[in-house]
Amino acid sequence: MLAVLIFVVLFALMMVTTPEHSFTVTCVECNGRYGDLVVVDGDGMVTRYVEAVVRVSDEDGLAVANASVTLESGDEEMEAETNMSGMARLAVNVTLPADVMQTYLSLSASKSNFHDYDSDAMVTVVRQ
Secondary structure, eight states, X not given: OHHHHHHHHHHHHHHHHSOOBOEEEEEEEXXXXXXXXXXXXXXXXXXXXXXXXXXXXXXXXXXXXXXXXXXXXXXXXXXXXXXXXXXEEEEEEEEEOTTOSEEEEEEEEEOTTBOOEEEEEEEEEEEO
């Protein structure tokens, strides 16, 4: 009897804590241009401000409001919350060392009842 009770409690906990939904995250624009690509000029070490606008939606394509979104570049990161349209605006400084032609900005998103979302290459920054 005790084993059945323990099983029922564990099953109930699993049902409560298992996320029901998944995210889709799209980079809508970077530095005012459509898409997820930022082109920078310059030789040697280059540091640029990159502002990204992302849209967070669920598996049905509906906007996800109040999701926590974090954009990261090296040691710098910015966190924002999506608005009612599922949009968030985030900005970080990106540094390209002299011997590096491109780098990527990572992004993560989370919200209760959703599987966490992680991308190691949400935004591409490339040297021209």
